[in-house]
Amino acid sequence: MRLPAFSACHKYLTALLLLTSVCQFSYADSSYEAEGKRRAQDAGASLIGQPGPAAVLKTIDGEEIDLSKYYGKKPVYLKFWATWCIPCRQQMPGFEKTQQALGDEIQIVAVNTGFSDDRDAVFAYRKEHDLSMPIVIDDGSLAAKLNLRVTPQHVLINRSGQISYVGHLDDQELHDALQKVLEPDATSPIQSNIEQKNAETVFAVGDQVADLQANTIDGTKIDIGATASGKAQALVFFAPWCESYLAESRPQTSKACLRVRENVETMLSEKNVEWLGVSSGLWAAQEDLQDYQKTTQTRLPLVLDAKDALFRAFAIREIPSVVLIDSTGRVNKIIGPEDSQLKNAVQSLR
Helix, strand or coil: CCCCCCCCCCCCCHHHHCECCCCECCCCCHHHHHHHHHHHHHHHCCCCCCECECCEEEECCCCEEEHHHCCCCCCEEEEEECCCCHHHHHHHHHHHHHHHHHCCCCEEEEEECCCCCCHHHHHHHHHHHCCCCCEEECCCHHHHHCCCCCCCEEEEECCCCEEEEEECCCCHHHHHHHHHHHCCCCCCCCCCCECCCCCCCCCCCCCECCCEEEEECCCCEEEECCCCCCCEEEEEEECCCHHHHHHHHCHHHHHHHHHHHHHHHHHCCCCCEEEEEEEECCCCCHHHHHHHHHHHCCCCCEEEECCCHHHHHCCCCCCCEEEEECCCCEEEEEECCCCCCHHHHHHCCC
16 A cells, blocks of 8 residues: 555555545545554564663653653653644544543653644644643654654653554554553663764755765665766655645645646756755655656656655755755755745756
8 A cells, every 4th residue: 555646546545645625535444554554563663672762852832851761660652643644633532531541650742743844733733632741843853763654653662661662553452552561560771772863964055065865766876965967956855645645634735745846847957957856754665756756747856765864954844845955065045835936046046
């Protein structure tokens, strides 16, 4: 089951479209649920049994949560979600019930992905769903440590500080895992080895880009920054499900993704600019980009940023965004979803 698609009712992709104006689908579609579960399991395969992350989270109310202080004392339940995520909305009532029932026994944190979301939307979401657990907005760093691949994604850390469960569904398996982490644990607390590493380099406007590479889905290696050809570069940050999935839950973003894609197609013949489409790894895999390429017939070379490293390198948290790099390898401009001056910016790029 492949999630993103642009043609409504594509026989392999209809489950993603959910409640679009063309087809009516429910998240309860078993193939969709199975795909989300598979991706979460893949994400958790290398995490189970590992120490939980040493991270200090700041809630939307300004309070700090130091995860490592709980290890050895109390289990931790991190749930990644987004305001535009339909299954997240469906699971929220159950999530709040878990907070009400177990909040004194387990540290529960609702981790908004910070991906195409903002504080106003998160505050409104909390009010709408009457949520009482702490809420944080991730900058992408916690998602990178915990292999975020789907929304929602549950991460349970047991009393001794080991990651014990990673999942997608609000099902019996999740509730069994919750009961298990609440059991007394005689194991001594372990030292987290998912430490805060040296801060990743983030390139802003005016910065010289260095040491960045990407591989397109057809195997071509691309140097990002000063290129051998001496051309400028335009990096289009997107997700292959943006136009279809967000048509209902975030129509403004969906329309912006369509506008940028159509504008980019008219500029791909610019001889002084190298173009590259950079897809987030959230709900996306190699085959999803191949589907996107086929259904949109885009000529844009595509890269799967599986761990969102390029997104973090340019502090991209919204789609669509375009990073323009001049011929010397310096960041010239970063264009967000609301900026409609892409063509002018590209034409002035040297």
